[in-house]
Amino acid sequence: MSEEKDKGEYLKELVLARLDVMPSNYKLSVGNQGTFTKMQLMDSVRRESSLGKQIIGMQVNFIKALTSGELTKVIAQ
Amino acid sequence: MEEVRIKFMKIFNNLPEKVRMEDIIVVIDEKPYTWNSAFIEVKNETELGQRILKRLVSLEIL
Amino acid sequence: MERILLVTRPQYDGGTAYLSHYAKLVLEFAERRGIEKKDFPGKDANKKEVLKYVSKKNPKLIFVNGHGDEGALEGDKDEILFSVEDGLKLLRDKAVYARACHAGILFGPEMVKNNNGCFIGYISPFSFWIDEARSSTPLKDKTAALFLRPSNEIVNSLIAGRTAKEAYEFSKKKMIESMQKIFKMNQQNEPGAMGLLEILWTNYQGQVLYGNEEFVF
Numbered sequence: 001m002s003e004e005k006d007k008g009e010y011l012k013e014l015v016l017a018r019l020d021v022m023p024s025n026y027k028l029s030v031g032n033q034g035t036f037t038k039m040q041l042m043d044s045v046r047r048e049s050s051l052g053k054q055i056i057g058m059q060v061n062f063i064k065a066l067t068s069g070e071l072t073k074v075i076a077q
Numbered sequence: 078m079e080e081v082r083i084k085f086m087k088i089f090n091n092l093p094e095k096v097r098m099e100d101i102i103v104v105i106d107e108k109p110y111t112w113n114s115a116f117i118e119v120k121n122e123t124e125l126g127q128r129i130l131k132r133l134v135s136l137e138i139l
Numbered sequence: 140m141e142r143i144l145l146v147t148r149p150q151y152d153g154g155t156a157y158l159s160h161y162a163k164l165v166l167e168f169a170e171r172r173g174i175e176k177k178d179f180p181g182k183d184a185n186k187k188e189v190l191k192y193v194s195k196k197n198p199k200l201i202f203v204n205g206h207g208d209e210g211a212l213e214g215d216k217d218e219i220l221f222s223v224e225d226g227l228k229l230l231r232d233k234a235v236y237a238r239a240c241h242a243g244i245l246f247g248p249e250m251v252k253n254n255n256g257c258f259i260g261y262i263s264p265f266s267f268w269i270d271e272a273r274s275s276t277p278l279k280d281k282t283a284a285l286f287l288r289p290s291n292e293i294v295n296s297l298i299a300g301r302t303a304k305e306a307y308e309f310s311k312k313k314m315i316e317s318m319q320k321i322f323k324m325n326q327q328n329e330p331g332a333m334g335l336l337e338i339l340w341t342n343y344q345g346q347v348l349y350g351n352e353e354f355v356f
Contacts (some may be wrong), residue, residue, distance in 0.1 A: 013107075014103060014104050014136065019103050020183070021334070023330055023331050026271065027268065028266060028268050029266060031239070031241065033191050033219075035154050054264060058263075062142035065139060065344070069091050072093060077315055098326065099332055
């Protein structure tokens with residue numbers, strides 16, 4: 001159980017670091033959730049709100065696309 | 078761990094340069110590392126490199 | 140069925156404001172092509188008005204901008220316009236592009252059952268980055284354009300006579316071009332490339348087409 005908890009915390013840490021490099025004048029419009037500043041997104045990740053979970057999910061999918069080579073293959077078309 | 082290291086290198090080899098330079102792939106002791114900076118540690122088989130690999134496995138990135 | 144383009148453009152929050160401005164470009168394209176169109180801007184994008192028009196005029200192509208969920212498409216202030224429980228019959232044999240979240244999960248597949256219509260939409264949240272410095276002039280926001288111009292190409296392509304499948308694929312091609320543009324960004328002057336790429340990838344992967352792929356407007 002603590003392994004899983006650690007993994008969740010490490011994943012959040014990674015997602016927060018990835019969000020932190022976004023310019024502060026950028027906002028993200030996320031479907032039916034609204035439009036959010038970088039700080040609001042980071043806060044949602046920390047709190048693991050429904051938005052936060054969506055953000056984590058999107059980032060995990062992106063990383064998987066990188067590691068599988070899928071993204072590179074698509075962009076090279 | 079050698080298998081994991083090889084897996085990391087294979088993935089790294091297939092990444093565009095911009096992703097290698099800018100994409101943060103792991104945080105260790107509150108310090109973020111891009112693919113490039115992680116590569117340096119893993120390639121040189123440093124202690125940090127070992128920690129990076131273990132973390133990437135636990136995050137199911139490797 | 141009439142060769143009419145119907146566009147809903149609610150504008151009640153930051154996100155829908157951007158969608159509304161970009162959807163207007165599609166209306167302008169339709170105008171140049173001599174296509175009859177009906178615009179439902181702002182508060183007009185309500186269930187009563189939209190359904191009344193659809194029943195009466197039977198438009199062949201419907202472009203819904205706004206929010207949504209797995210089973211519904213929404214208009215002004217999140218009012219449900221069409222859902223799997225209500226209004227699907229009105230969409231039989233039509234093409235619907237839903238620039239909204241998640242409607243590709245349930246609404247889309249249900250909409251096209253047992254008829255010749257088609258649905259293009261998303262199984263993930265349709266998302267986009269905005270440059271706040273440009274938010275008062277959304278059409279000049281180069282960041283948002285990376286996401287919204289490729290998505291406009293779905294309807295533009297249908298208006299131009301492409302099939303649903305061709306429109307879907309052309310839009311994806313334009314998303315790839317946006318990704319390639321991001322790769323040319325200079326890290327120092329234009330930071331945030333990876334964040335842009337992530338969201339573009341989400342939209343790319345999440346875009347779906349159901350029903351009659353050979354549908355022509």
